[in-house]
Amino acid sequence: METEYLDEEQVISLYNKVRTGKKTWPTGIWSSPAALQYAVTVFDYWIHNVMGWKGWPDARGKITPALLEEHRLADLVESVFVPEFGDDWLDFEVVLNESMRLSEDEGWAPDVSDRQERVEAAFEHAFEKLIGSPKQQPKLLPTYHRFRNHLLRMWSAFQEAQAEHDKAERESAERFWASLRLVRSSRGHAAEAWSIVNVDDERRGEVVMVWGEPHPYCVVVLDDDIEAGSWEQVIYRLEQEILVEEPGVVSYAVWHKGFVGEYYRCADCGELHSQFDEDTSNGLRLDDLEPPEER
Incomplete structure (x- = not known):
């Protein structure tokens, strides 16, 4: 059965029920077009609101398999993050999160206005800051290119999820107001x-x-x-x-x-x-x- 699209608040509410043992994840949620968006939303909420950490960089050295199991996040990681980004998914998510934060800062790179261009430019900056400079450390080039490909694929996934969201809203409105x-x-x-x-x-x-x-x-x-x-x-x-x-x-x-x-x-x-x-x-x-x- 196809999983209905969930907005950010619904996903967080569902996670809190799963985390406290009141519900289980719906069948198909981690194979839906919006799975990556759901996973990032849940993990970001967990880091800031459940664990009380300042952000992804702060969480980088604290996340363990046991902690993921305890907070009902292991399935999410194994079903979404690892297949998408590999075993160093957390490093990528830290870089991505910093990239998104920078790209949304109006004071950063004001000459770059296109949304995707801002994200890509911010990624360059974040990777060098958090992982290292590929120019100065050539051994980082494979990781740099892999993370950059992840970024572009993730952007595409978010665009697809947004399209699904818009489609679901249109169809829901048409059904409701038909009569x-x-x-x-x-x-x-x-x-x-x-x-x-x-x-x-x-x-x-x-x-x-x-x-x-x-x-x-x-x-x-x-x-x-x-x-x-x-x-x-x-x-x-x-x-x-x-x-x-x-x-x-x-x-x-x-x-x-x-x-x-x-x-x-x-x-x-x-x-x-x-x-x-x-x-x-x-x-x-x-x-x-x-x-x-x-x-």
């Missing part, structure tokens, strides 16, 4: 409301936007019959066709068979992130908000 539409139901100075209706004009959801300070606040309530997870399609449609605010400015409270969570659009990665680090729903349902005498 639904968003209709404005009211409009005031400080708030607006829309209804989600089907082809028979039956309501399947409500959206209310309050134009308050310090930023707008949006409440999305979906009918129980709506497919789980479809609330993201509602937010995407709002952002594309109605809202003019920058990503991350609007807070979204989502209700679907209970309280799903509160989210914002991350300006850095473009994904929707939870306002809370942990699940705050605790099984809360819309019925719980009604006065006792009305239940």
Whole structure:
């Protein structure tokens, strides 16, 4: 069965469940087009958030096979990193991470604007800094060329994963809105409301936007019959066709068979992130908000 594309937050959430023994990795996740992207996301999260290390260079001398087993990362390494990069995968990842950090620093090499060119130029700098100079140490040339080939292949893999992501989003949106539409139901100075209706004009959801300070606040309530997870399609449609605010400015409270969570659009990665680090729903349902005498 083909594995559904997961965004960064979903991958991290899944890893935390695997790490704590609540779940196992889905079949096929490490053979999917996005496997490399998933692996790097998980490992980067583990280094910074689980282990509390400053970065990949700091982790370089601390990672052991036993530690990988303990934190449920051994399968990831053996299934993705070793086949892709060889036994010195960690050295490559350290160089790659430093390359990406440099390439995203606007103050570094401001004359190089192309994204891929910046990554390649940053790689040259990072390799010399962390491994050594191939010009001064010719014995490093094979490693240099191998790492550079890894970099180009990894860039290609990320491009492919992004294409899969975009395709999945388009198909999901087409499925969701095929029989639904968003209709404005009211409009005031400080708030607006829309209804989600089907082809028979039956309501399947409500959206209310309050134009308050310090930023707008949006409440999305979906009918129980709506497919789980479809609330993201509602937010995407709002952002594309109605809202003019920058990503991350609007807070979204989502209700679907209970309280799903509160989210914002991350300006850095473009994904929707939870306002809370942990699940705050605790099984809360819309019925719980009604006065006792009305239940």
